[in-house]
Amino acid sequence: MAFAAWAVLIMLFLFFPIVIIMLYAFNPSNVQSWPLSGLSTRWFSSTWHNTEVRQALWLSVRAGLLATAIAMILGTMAAFAVDRFRFFGREAVSLVLVLPIALPGIITGMALNSFISFNSLTFSLLTIVIGHATFCIVTVYNNVLARLRRTQSSLMEASMDLGADGWQTFRFVTLPMIATALVAGGLLAFALSFDEIVVTTFTAGAQNTLPIWVFAHIRNGQQLPQVNVVVLFVILVSLIPVALAQRLTRDTGMLRSGARTPAAGAAPAIGAGSAP
């Protein structure tokens, strides 16, 4: 009984702030104090028409899509190499790929920042994408690798025996097998990219991604009603890919190890076989 009560308390603790922050989006007042003076959607349209918010959203979406695309390609390549071949340093691949999110965020951010300044790059969409792709690769890698471990390479050999060339085998046998894991990894990568802030502050220069815009305005206390609406939107957007990814990877239960944590390195092991 005592344990059940504790579990209820933990659940309340976990969800209370999320519910509260979602309510604040409907705060009719300019002043952010509790209790709210009512519920209204009056800030939604002004937020929608805020050009700064739109630009920040557009930048976040472009950065997220590009970083996800790069992560999907590189993550899949690494997963195939690790699953199908034995080579020197194979054990280290997972560790290296997870470093960007396992090390404290400021270190990854600063490292990328010195890369950018050392090569005299100017801050642009490209520099944001470089940073995001670097820490997103591991989510795709983990998802695809977990799927590959559950499939047999004999299927590929059979396809080759039946006369398919390498490309046909990939297109008609391998790809369909890993497709859902690949998409799930991509969705998680996008979710990760969409609300990343620590690394992004070091790679964006003066550009505003959506989280950076939110952070700056919370700090300065400007346009808080709009910030609240954006925040509601960010919660919803980051949960959709996660919900989809979970449906796509029921078999491997990847999500629990997901990404965004050092856990991602050893991901498939986190509670493997314990999926309720």
Place this chain on the structure above:
Amino acid sequence: MSAALFRRPWLRAGLLLSGPTAWFVLIYLGALFLLFLSALWSVDSFSGKIVHSWTFANFETLFKVSAYRTIALRTVGIAAAVTVTDILLAVPFAFFAARIASRRLQAALFVAVLIPLWSSYLVRVFAWRLILAKDGILNWFVGNVGLGSLNIGYSNWAMWIVFSYIWLPFMILPVWAAIERVPDSFIEASADLGARGWRSFRLVLLPLILPGILAGSIFTFSLTLGDFITPTLVGGAGSTFIGNVVYQEVGISNNVPFAAAFATVPLVIMGIYLLIARRLGAFEAL
């Protein structure tokens, strides 16, 4: 061409690895190396340009200026407090989830732990900023109960609460998995031999789930060490973290060498922590 590839597995492996390896070596590992190299450089105070000659001046400043020592100790201290708090919160919950809850409830709890984990970090910190503020929901509640007012917004207390909240799911998941792996028969045997409740937990369960707890503590500790968003949003005047200094030195003062030197502090601490955790088997429990 595909036949040539098929006959030479090393070629295929090489092609597959070339992309990710090039990306990581050129961009990331190279950058990390550069970063720690730059900790040994300095900035010309007149021109603001980086001087590429070797010096330990940055590290000397770190050790000599007491403000930096205070900041480093505060960061490590709060990271440790957060880790202990999360262990205390997570273990009973994980025990309930892994051993008492029905299968259906387990599935629901699992999703319920994942939702906060994946909802935006920044948003959750902001939520606490509103909750703990002077005119926030906490003081409204405390006032209505008749206890006057609590002013813990913008303080180290606020940081402790918020960090514990933010990283709690990272502790719950590995501990949950570790408890689940302990066979029922172990606990039953311990009970049969006369150890009840607390004794069974301390002498049987705890040693077995220790790797899981350590795995969780790697996240709670490392993530707190490297943060600057939470101190900025919910911390007060005396809440500066290593991350804040690094952020300011890079973004405002443009003193990358000094920032790099300070960033080595959490890195070295994490390195030592990981070595110890590995000794105690935490890596198998990740």
